[in-house]
Amino acid sequence: MNEHGKHAMETMKKHDPQAFAQIVDPEKHFSMLGEEIQQAIRDLSEELTPIRGSEPPLEYIGLVNMAKLRAREMVYQEMIYAGLPAEPEDMEPSSARQEDEQD
Secondary structure, eight states: OOHHHHHHHHHHHHHOHHHHHTOSOHHHHHHHHHHHHHHHHHHHHHHHSOOOOSSOHHHHHHHHHHHHHHHHHHHHHHHTGGGSOOOOSOOSOHHHHHHHHHO
16 A cells, blocks of 8 residues: 555545445555556646746756645545545634633
């Protein structure tokens, strides 16, 4: 299982344990998902990478790296995070709320 599959599996375990428990073979499921994510990142980063211009080589390398990071962010959002249940709006610990109320 690649890093993307591991991330997806850990994220689902943590944020949607009920759905995770319903997966018959998590290793196989997340291995396949990881491969799909990897290919999607590769494809999207190629689309997002600008055509080489007259910029210095290191600047272009930076642009390529930013395209890869942006592609990863977009693919993770679409293929991992979008399927998770919404987080409760009020995520502050109760002690922080009590301090605010006392002020």
